Structures are given as C-alpha cells and as structure tokens.
Amino acid sequence: MKLIFFLVAFCLLSIRVYFSWSGRDRERRGESVSDMVIKSDNFYEEIKYAGRFQLTDDETAFKSISPGGYFKFRKNEESIKAESNLQGTIAYTVYDGKNNLGMNEQGKSLVAEAIREMIAWGFDAPARIERIYRKGGSRALINEIDSIKSDPVKILYMERLFAVDSLSTEEWMAIANKTGSLGSDVDKARFLNKFPAALMVNPSIASSWFAALGKLGSDMDKVNSLHHVLEQDTVARDHADKILILTASLGSDVDKVNLYRTMIDKGLANGNFLDSLLEQVSHLNSDVDKANLLIELAAKMPKTETMKSAYLKAARSIHNDSDYGRAVRAVDY
Numbered sequence: 001m002k003l004i005f006f007l008v009a010f011c012l013l014s015i016r017v018y019f020s021w022s023g024r025d026r027e028r029r030g031e032s033v034s035d036m037v038i039k040s041d042n043f044y045e046e047i048k049y050a051g052r053f054q055l056t057d058d059e060t061a062f063k064s065i066s067p068g069g070y071f072k073f074r075k076n077e078e079s080i081k082a083e084s085n086l087q088g089t090i091a092y093t094v095y096d097g098k099n100n101l102g103m104n105e106q107g108k109s110l111v112a113e114a115i116r117e118m119i120a121w122g123f124d125a126p127a128r129i130e131r132i133y134r135k136g137g138s139r140a141l142i143n144e145i146d147s148i149k150s151d152p153v154k155i156l157y158m159e160r161l162f163a164v165d166s167l168s169t170e171e172w173m174a175i176a177n178k179t180g181s182l183g184s185d186v187d188k189a190r191f192l193n194k195f196p197a198a199l200m201v202n203p204s205i206a207s208s209w210f211a212a213l214g215k216l217g218s219d220m221d222k223v224n225s226l227h228h229v230l231e232q233d234t235v236a237r238d239h240a241d242k243i244l245i246l247t248a249s250l251g252s253d254v255d256k257v258n259l260y261r262t263m264i265d266k267g268l269a270n271g272n273f274l275d276s277l278l279e280q281v282s283h284l285n286s287d288v289d290k291a292n293l294l295i296e297l298a299a300k301m302p303k304t305e306t307m308k309s310a311y312l313k314a315a316r317s318i319h320n321d322s323d324y325g326r327a328v329r330a331v332d333y
Contacts (some may be wrong), residue, residue, distance in 0.1 A: 021240055030209060031066065032123060046074040047118055051084065060112035065090055075116035080114045080138045122153040129160050138164045142174045151183045158182075162194055172199055174253040180212030188212065189221035193228050200235040214249075222246065223255045230262050240268045241276065248280050256280075257289050264296050276309050282317040290314070291323035298330035 031052050038045045051069015053062060063073065065084035073080040077097030084090050093106035093111040101107035119128070132140050141157055141209065147300045148154045161167070161175055172195075192213055200206050216222045226243060230236045236243065240263065247259045260281060263269065269277055274297070281293050294315055301307050311331050 008091040018122060019138060019197070022192055031069070034118075035121070039050045043194065044074065045117070046072070047114075047121060049118070049123075050073040053124070055115065055328055058087060059115060061108065061115070062090060064088060071114075073117065074116070075114075078110060080111055082111070084324070111301070116147075120147055120149045122148075122150050125156050129157060133160065138167055138171055142171060142178065144179050146181075154182060155179075155187060158191055162191070169202055169204055172202040172205045173203075176208035176212045178204065179297055185216045185218035187217055187219045189218075189225050192225050197232045197235070200229070200232055201238070203238070207238055208234075210239060211313055212248070214246060215333050219250050219255060220248065221253060223259070227262065230266060233266065236263075236268065240273045244273065244276055244280060248283070253284050253289060256284065257278065257293065264293070264300060267300070269297055269300050270302065274307065275310055278314040282314040287318045287320040287323040290318050291320075295330040298327075 027309065031050060033050045034047055036047045049069070049071040051065075051071075052066035053071070054064045055061070056063050059258045061073070062082055065088070067084055067086045067088050069084045071080070071082040077095075079093075081093040082090055092103050092107070092111070094110055096106065096110060097227055102108070103111070114295055129141065132144055136143075139160055145154055145157050148157065156180065158175070161171075166261065167175070176192075176195070176254060179188055182188050182191070192209060195205075195209055213222065213225055216225070226246060229239075232242065241265070243259075247256055247263075250256050250259075258267060260277065263277065276293075278297070281297075284290050284293075292313065298311065301311065308331055312328070315324060315327040315331075318327060
C-alpha cells in the first residue's frame with residue numbers, strides 16, 4: 001500500500017514538473033500560450049492558443065502559425081479553429097452558430113473579430129506596444145488603451161507612455177483620464193503619483209488629475225495621493241478647493257483631520273478657502289477634533305470681524321462646553 005501511495009505521489013510530481021518545464025520551453029522558443037475562459041449566465045468566451053503567430057499588417061488574419069500551433073476561439077455559439085500542420089499550412093474551421101462557413105467573407109470577418117479579442121486580452125502585448133508607438137507615437141498608444149480588456153495589459157501601455165519624454169498637454173490629460181479608468185485603486189494611485197510636479201501647474205492637466213483622483217474608491221490610496229499633492233506648494237495653493245472637496249469625501253475623520261492640519265500648516269487657510277475649511281471642520285464628529293483645529297486656525301486666520309463671525313459659527317457646532325470654551329477663547333480678540 002505504501003508503495004502505491006509513493007508511486008502516485010511520484011507521478012503527480014512528475015506531471016507538475018513536466019508542465020512547468022514544458023511552459024518554460026515554450027517561452028524559450030518564443031511561443032505564445034493562452035488558455036482563457038470567461039463565462040456568466042448568458043455569456044461564454046474561450047480563447048486558447050499555442051505557437052508562434054504572425055498577423056497581417058491590419059491585424060485581421062493570420063499570416064503564419066508555427067507548425068503544430070493552433071488558435072481556438074469560442075464566443076457563445078460561434079467558434080473558430082485555426083490549426084497549423086507540420087508544414088505550416090493553416091486549416092480553418094469557422095462556425096457561426098448555425099453553419100460551417102469556411103473562409104468566405106463572413107468567415108474571414110469572424111476570424112478578424114476573434115483576433116481582435118485575442119489582442120484585447122494581451123496577445124503579444126510588449127512587442128505590439130512598440131510597433132504601435134513606432135507607427136503612431138504616444139497618441140496611438142493612448143487611443144489603443146480603450147480597446148484593451150485586461151488591466152495588467154493596460155498597465156503595460158501606461159508604463160510605456162510614462163517613459164515618453166515629449167508628451168503634449170492633451171496627451172497628459174488623456175493619460176490622467178485613462179488612469180481613472182483602471183480597475184485597481186492601487187494602480188490608479190501609483191500612476192497619479194508619477195505625474196511630474198512641473199506638469200501639475202498646468203490647470204488643464206491638474207483638473208484631469210483631480211478628476212481621476214476622485215474615482216479612487218479606496219480612502220487609503222486617496223489619502224496618500226492627497227498628501228503627495230499637498231507637498232507641491234504651487235499645486236496645493238492653486239487647487240486648494242479641489243483638495244478640500246476630496247478630503248471632505250473621506251470616510252475617516254482621522255484622515256480628514258490630518259489633511260486639514262496639513263492644509264493649515266501649508267498656509268492655505270485664507271480667503272474663500274478659509275470659509276470652506278471652517279464649514280468642513282464643523283462637520284467633524286469629534287468635538288475635540290473640531291476644537292483643536294479651530295484653535296490652530298485662530299492663530300493663523302486674518303483678525304477681522306468677518307472671519308471671527310465665520311469662526312464662531314463653526315465653533316457653535318461643538319456640543320461639549322469645555323471644548324466649546326477652548327475654541328471661543330482662542331478667538332477672543
């Protein structure tokens with residue numbers, strides 16, 4: 001019995017090692033491999049391929065498939081097979097859900113659609129990115145991102161764009177918009193924090209940047225990006241209103257207090273922004289936090305009756321007599 005268990009375990013280990021080395025061997029030979037299935041209640045898509053593939057220049061057909069290679073695609077009832085024999089001759093089977101089409105015009109159209117899906121999920125992405133850039137530059141890369149269905153592949157395009165040193169204002173705005181469309185908040189924040197500080201003084205780029213930041217669902221990533229932009233004095237000053245709005249949208253009072261305190265330390269508490277900041281402080285839940293922030297503001301805000309009136313209005317949101325007294329005494333001038 002022990003011998004049987006040993007033999008079974010050895011066979012399983014051998015199979016695992018075989019597939020591991022088989023995959024590495026394919027990579028060394030420059031072959032592309034995919035085994036992907038996407039399904040829901042009313043949708044099924046399958047893309048499987050293995051081999052070296054060369055597409056036509058318009059990316060609508062296979063120019064060649066290495067001997068023994070294959071491409072299999074299914075979308076609901078439609079299916080396509082393209083298999084290469086040992087001489088490299090490609091045989092097609094194209095089914096539209098009702099009929100076998102062969103490679104007539106409708107069959108070619110279905111093959112082109114399947115290849116577009118193959119590309120959209122990342123086929124030959126690194127090499128394709130360079131081909132697109134050489135042919136159409138950064139604008140072509142930006143335009144291509146929307147057709148990509150996989151975030152990891154979109155990120156490859158984004159990384160390539162950030163390596164370009166001659167992007168226009170419109171291109172940076174488009175990159176900010178694409179950043180906001182990524183699925184992962186971690187990736188959104190990572191790319192937003194890569195925007196050069198010198199660019200953020202451009203109102204159009206900054207506006208697109210803040211719009212993308214507003215799409216982050218994670219407070220932690222949003223807070224990190226807000227602290228990052230507050231470190232850029234000119235940007236913080238020019239866009240203090242946007243920073244305040246995004247800070248007010250956070251769920252944690254602790255995060256709000258820390259950011260409000262940074263804004264005060266940065267000297268942003270003046271003019272119309274001061275009125276808005278006083279209003280947001282009054283919405284905090286903790287009387288202690290309200291009082292402490294108001295006291296900090298009292299030391300820095302203009303000594304005018306108008307400001308004092310706005311300050312006292314915020315102080316009246318404090319329900320604890322002790323904290324209310326501390327806040328009022330700080331502005332007693």
